Amino acid sequence: MKALIFLALLGAAFAAAEDDRVVGGYECPRHSVPYQVSLNAGYHFCGGSLISSQWVVSAAHCYKSRIQVRLGEHNIAVNEGTEQWIDGAKMIKHPQYNSYNLDNDIMLIKLSRPATLNSYVQTVSLPSRCPVADENCMVSGWGNMSANGSNFPDRLQCLRQPIIDDRICRNAYPHLFTENMLCSGFMHGGASSCQGDSGGPLVCNGQLQGVVSWGYDCAMKGHPSVYARVCRYNSWISSVMRSN
Numbered sequence: 001m002k003a004l005i006f007l008a009l010l011g012a013a014f015a016a017a018e019d020d021r022v023v024g025g026y027e028c029p030r031h032s033v034p035y036q037v038s039l040n041a042g043y044h045f046c047g048g049s050l051i052s053s054q055w056v057v058s059a060a061h062c063y064k065s066r067i068q069v070r071l072g073e074h075n076i077a078v079n080e081g082t083e084q085w086i087d088g089a090k091m092i093k094h095p096q097y098n099s100y101n102l103d104n105d106i107m108l109i110k111l112s113r114p115a116t117l118n119s120y121v122q123t124v125s126l127p128s129r130c131p132v133a134d135e136n137c138m139v140s141g142w143g144n145m146s147a148n149g150s151n152f153p154d155r156l157q158c159l160r161q162p163i164i165d166d167r168i169c170r171n172a173y174p175h176l177f178t179e180n181m182l183c184s185g186f187m188h189g190g191a192s193s194c195q196g197d198s199g200g201p202l203v204c205n206g207q208l209q210g211v212v213s214w215g216y217d218c219a220m221k222g223h224p225s226v227y228a229r230v231c232r233y234n235s236w237i238s239s240v241m242r243s244n
Helices: 166-172 230-243
Strands: 036-040 044-052 055-058 068-071 084-093 107-111 136-141 157-164 181-184 201-204 207-215 225-229
Touching: 044 068, 044 201, 044 207, 055 207, 055 230, 107 230, 136 207, 157 166, 166 181, 181 207, 207 230, 225 230
Parallel strands: none
Antiparallel strands: 036 044, 036 068, 044 055, 055 107, 068 084, 084 107, 136 157, 136 201, 157 181, 181 225, 201 207, 207 225
């Protein structure tokens, strides 16, 4: 079996690793994804989503003890004047996170100060329901754009893709897919999230339904991208935010 490519392995040391960027997507219109954040440790290594002025959702496998959250970004290589760079004060992985199979791959980051919400920095809603098969969604990130090489963009990439029925996903990943995961993308391959997109948002009808988690290779036929199923974590998220 192919080794799982954890979408978080970004950064300098892993620039040649498979893909953590959106493959087969397009450059997002500037600041059209104002809830998207870049997690930075001297380099971009994961994405995340702003859910309140002081809280970001990302993937547990993106955990580092020191993280700078970069908001209001489009081109992460230049200063565009719209950015807010705020240190993470608390990084809280889900208590049942399993680093072996990436079950419960979700993490909350509390910012050291609240972000200023404006036309470049906005929150995204948590889900009021779970997603349904074929629902149209959008994934975004600065991950690898090459399915079999290394091509990391400076500008935020977007990809529209549907939710895939759980039964199809379970067949694609026998013994790996859990009820805390969902698949989105294209069974024929050719487009998907990739290395460097980890932790980033999958948004369906204005609600954060998925967190980029894992896959086999990027954009591989028969193996769509797997996301943490955010609708299962609403109560955990609100209890962590209340008690911190």
